[in-house]
Amino acid sequence: MSAPVDTLTAAAAEIASARKDMLRIATAGSVDDGKSTLIGRLLYDSKAVFEDQYEAISRASRGDHVDLSLLTDGLRAEREQGITIDVAYRYFTTPRRTFVLADTPGHVQYTRNMVTGASTADLAIVLVDARKGMLEQSRRHAFLAALLRVPHLVVAVNKMDLVDWSEGVFTAIRDEATTFAARLGVPDITVVPISALAGDNVVTASQNMPWYDGPSLLHHLEQVEVVGDANVADARFPVQYVIRPQSDAHRDYRGYAGTVASGVLRVGDAVQVLPSGRTTTIAGIDGPAGPVEVAFPPMAVTVRLTDDVDVSRGDLVCHLDDAPAVTQELEAVVCWMADEPLRGRRKLVLKHTTRSVRAVVTSVHHRLDVNTLDHDVEAGELGLNDIGRVTLKAMQPLFVDDYARNRVTGRFILVDEATNATVGAGML
Structure with missing residues (x-):
């Protein structure tokens, strides 16, 4: 809970x-x-x-x-x-x-x-x-x-x-x-x-x-x-790295390292892991100086789970009754950062917390005039430094919150597949 x-x-x-x-x-x-x-x-x-x-x-x-x-x-x-x-x-x-x-x-x-x-x-x-x-x-x-x-x-x-x-x-x-x-x-x-x-x-x-x-x-x-x-209500822990020491003394150790994005995690909390939905409890939390009882943003910690759950980079740990939306359809406000305009059907890599997936732009709804706050629905594309509302479809599920509620799980960046350059920033 x-x-x-x-x-x-x-x-x-x-x-x-x-x-x-x-x-x-x-x-x-x-x-x-x-x-x-x-x-x-x-x-x-x-x-x-x-x-x-x-x-x-x-x-x-x-x-x-x-x-x-x-x-x-x-x-x-x-x-x-x-x-x-x-x-x-x-x-x-x-x-x-x-x-x-x-x-x-x-x-x-x-x-x-x-x-x-x-x-x-x-x-x-x-x-x-x-x-x-x-x-x-x-x-x-x-x-x-x-x-x-x-x-x-x-x-x-x-x-x-x-x-x-x-x-x-x-x-x-x-x-x-x-x-x-x-x-x-x-x-x-x-x-x-x-x-x-x-x-x-x-x-x-x-x-x-x-x-x-x-x-x-x-x-x-x-x-x-x-x-x-700070959002202390919605526990969000994106997994960055799985720690499995190979030494005999720590052979049974399995921990999941990352930075607490929001909310509070405590030893004994009942949690679920997305996207699998498997439930377990937090067996321990290890900080840089040793074990701690509680973790909150922006602490970098390693979380240990009671059960042997399949968890990998890009997964997310959250409380049972307070999960983010799991979706592949994203509607977002995007600031475009590349010389080549953003148009429909453009394929990109979308990086959200610790998860990277391929995505395609399905629609550019409008371009925003930041001086008058008017919407140009005839634009059809976003040029360099333009801001507008865009719909994207991710190839894998993402675990997202509204940006107004959570600035970490509500944002993402867009990366060009060919050059690996960051070409856009989005807010859900």
Whole structure:
């Protein structure tokens, strides 16, 4: 049986204790809104920059200010063009939390990179230039954050120094952003006025905006609660590897290794294995440091079962009364990432959790206009960076949940059979 309510509450507390210091952030926004500068400011003000790094970017900077964006734009093409192309991951720590921060591109042709950066984020920061307001790309990235079910959205109104710290300008952008977010169904939105170049309201409160009584950006990032976003109700354990030691001392050991996708697994739980449907109980759970009584996301563990059940890579362990859907027909929103358009009858490899199967596209229902949220039902195909609704048929059963309920078992990637390149990302 699945865990009762009080057990789920205890599990949520355990997850809170295990990952209270971790926040995954994706930044996005239109070109030149200051994403890389903001990240550089967060790194510098949180003492995550070495002296030799700072001296190097000081020598490379032009003008009166040190160009902190040089801390993140690592590719030569990025530095030469003054744009962000690839997803750059940076890490910094405060006494309250550890942050994993993805600097994602602003150009429309790199939408697929933004999807990659935001797919695992707990929070998305969309920067808006105070002089320009909500541009097409600002709306695009806010929509993508909502589409990817990023639980928390922060709209950082940057370059307030260039509009004389105007409260009226900020209020107008805040109202527009919250209205648009409401249309998207964003569950939590916060709007913060900042100046990334000067550091106003990024880490400490700004004296230049006495009319703003909300938190600084970093204070909000430190305080936002993400533990409640985890799905602790639906136990999902995709099997990655079967462990069968050959030594005499462990000849009888058989374990199934993987990462807990969601929910809670405990020793003694009654479970079933998909696709066979065979039922058994959990005899033991082994973690990196030894046996544990309970496992929850994102723990990597080895599960031992009481009965000798046939289990292999790609199978899924779940509770008896809380199984995912088992299906070969998939309807999903797909972000296409290849130059060659996606059309009906296209054959691909579909990778879902630890399971890889061949699949064929049976229909492209519509292409989505992320600016107007309209559906183009006449499109018939998806081009590079397009997003649309697609139906696929898998050659073998998959064990899936709705993406809104489970971001791990509700997503997949599409791979070209010939080149082995990732060509699409889908959300069920």
